Amino acid sequence: MMNKLWVFMILAGIVTAFGNQSVELINDVVIQNTQEAVGFAIGLTGIMAVWLGLMNVAEKSGLIKQIGKIMSPFIRILFPEIPKNHPAISAIVMNMAANMFGAGNSATALGLKAMEELQALNPHKERATNAMCMFLVINMSSIQLIPLSVLKIRADAGSANPTEIIGATLVATTISTIVGILSCKILERGE
Amino acid sequence: MVGTLSFISIMMIPIMITVILLHGTIMKINIYDAFIEGAAEGFKTAVRIMPYLIAIFFAIGIFKSSGALEFFIKLLSPIANLFGIPTEVLPLAIMRPISGSGALGIVKDLIYTYGPDSFIGRVTSIMMGSAETIFYTMAIYFGAVSIKNTRHVLPAALISHFAAILASVAICNFIFT
Numbered sequence: 146m147m148n149k150l151w152v153f154m155i156l157a158g159i160v161t162a163f164g165n166q167s168v169e170l171i172n173d174v175v176i177q178n179t180q181e182a183v184g185f186a187i188g189l190t191g192i193m194a195v196w197l198g199l200m201n202v203a204e205k206s207g208l209i210k211q212i213g214k215i216m217s218p219f220i221r222i223l224f225p226e227i228p229k230n231h232p233a234i235s236a237i238v239m240n241m242a243a244n245m246f247g248a249g250n251s252a253t254a255l256g257l258k259a260m261e262e263l264q265a266l267n268p269h270k271e272r273a274t275n276a277m278c279m280f281l282v283i284n285m286s287s288i289q290l291i292p293l294s295v296l297k298i299r300a301d302a303g304s305a306n307p308t309e310i311i312g313a314t315l316v317a318t319t320i321s322t323i324v325g326i327l328s329c330k331i332l333e334r335g336e
Numbered sequence: 337m338v339g340t341l342s343f344i345s346i347m348m349i350p351i352m353i354t355v356i357l358l359h360g361t362i363m364k365i366n367i368y369d370a371f372i373e374g375a376a377e378g379f380k381t382a383v384r385i386m387p388y389l390i391a392i393f394f395a396i397g398i399f400k401s402s403g404a405l406e407f408f409i410k411l412l413s414p415i416a417n418l419f420g421i422p423t424e425v426l427p428l429a430i431m432r433p434i435s436g437s438g439a440l441g442i443v444k445d446l447i448y449t450y451g452p453d454s455f456i457g458r459v460t461s462i463m464m465g466s467a468e469t470i471f472y473t474m475a476i477y478f479g480a481v482s483i484k485n486t487r488h489v490l491p492a493a494l495i496s497h498f499a500a501i502l503a504s505v506a507i508c509n510f511i512f513t
Contacts, residue, residue, distance in 0.1 A: 158398035178397030194378025201374025292465030304452035325496030332488035
């Protein structure tokens with residue numbers, strides 16, 4: 146699906162650019178966006194290194210094991226294939242905590258750590274496991290408690306009550322997360 | 337109020353770091369060495385996700401700047417009306433899974449055009465907060481562990497995204513009118 150979508154986006158873009166007589170745009174994008182991607186990956190390196198360093202400290206001190214023990218019963222409701230007290234559990238818990246509080250880049254770093262732990266459990270290294278699919282779908286359905294960037298825009302635009310949308314946002318995001326979890330559970334059976 | 341909330345959010349990461357370092361101190365491990373050892377892995381991960389990031393930035397860049405995205409949004413307008421989604425927020429609904437910064441730009445634009453306390457302004461705010469970027473996240477997370485077969489992740493994520501859009505509009509109708 147990713148394969149088809151990728152080709153579709155590029156070909157649709159080139160055809161549209163031809164139609165709009167702005168083909169030179171494509172050449173700019175090739176240079177600019179790819180550079181941006183490299184910059185983004187390099188920018189992520191620092192925070193990746195910090196969290197992987199901290200996670201290694203937590204692993205050696207036994208904190209990861211302890212978090213895993215405490216959170217096992219909850220996490221394994223959604224991820225039944227992860228063995229009890231596995232390090233993947235703490236990485237998932239810490240990723241969700243960072244996500245909830247809007248620490249996007251830290252969440253990404255911890256999320257990648259979780260993916261590595263899940264990959265260690267994967268018997269087919271090129272195929273995603275049920276746990277990985279579930280983890281990503283929950284991640285992408287947004288579990289942020291306080292949408293800070295939106296609140297800031299609302300306050301700047303002179304809203305009488307910028308925070309009035311927090312409750313409604315929480316309900317909407319909970320609904321979308323539940324729908325995501327259910328579709329994941331249903332779709333994983335069909336394969 | 338916004339100030340208090342951002343304070344709570346800002347505190348989370350320092351608290352996590354403090355807990356890890358204190359626990360390491362109590363357990364008497366060599367924290368500095370352990371940190372360096374783990375941090376060395378950070379560069380490998382960044383290099384591993386780079387080709388996936390370049391692929392996705394490249395495709396989205398062409399799709400967006402060529403005007404194909406705009407055309408696609410126009411094409412989808414009638415379907416949006418069918419589900420009771422206001423046409424004004426449709427660009428956001430489509431941009432949100434594709435690009436976070438692009439979506440934030442649309443949010444700014446909509447909130448300033450229609451007012452933060454208008455129906456459109458509120459739906460926009462709720463939608464932005466309840467959805468997430470899908471394509472980058474998939475590219476980075478699967479790229480980091482070299483997974484090629486992503487199975488049902490994309491369809492499940494899109495279904496969940498669609499639910500977020502419908503829920504934003506429905507809740508706004510229910511609470512604010």
